[in-house]
Amino acid sequence: MGVPLALGGGTPAYAVSKNPDGTLTITIQQAKDPKPLEATLRSMGVNAVVDYIPSGKRCSPQPRSTAFLSREEAQNPADGRPFLIWPPKTEERAFQIDPGAVKPGQTAVLEFSVSDDERVAGIWANISNGPVEPCTLVDSDEAPLGPPPGWDG
DSSP states (O other), X not given: OEEEEESTTSSXXXXXXXXXXXXXXXXXXXXXXXXXXXXXXXXXXXXXXXXXXXXXXXXXXXXXXXXXXXXXXSBOTTTOOBSEESSOSSSSXXXXXXXXXXXXXXXXXXXEEEOTTSOEEEXXXXXXXXXXXXXXXXXXXXXXXSOOTTXXX
């Protein structure tokens, strides 16, 4: 099952497809508005917060949660597969997530670093056991990706 969304009538801005193993493959062609992708993931059973972070910006506050899981905790206990799988097992410019790793009451946090041409340049992802603060974009000369301060994974 795939769910594409077109912005402006051209190429779909993103697509989400469910793989036979239960993972989801997410392809982003144009990173303008993260809310439709967030809504699609939620409609597919993944409680997620999605943010696109343009070059020269970062999310504030940091950390956005005081309850991020460690790398070991952010795995599907059934098979040990990590929440974030990079890259997918295809030639596609995409990534996969394992929705089975996000338990009831948890929130997946996906922060996409976006280049000036509105393409995804990288991703930071984790799962929070607690509330996740909204992303307020602020100017930054720091790299936009990587673990936020206070994350021990």
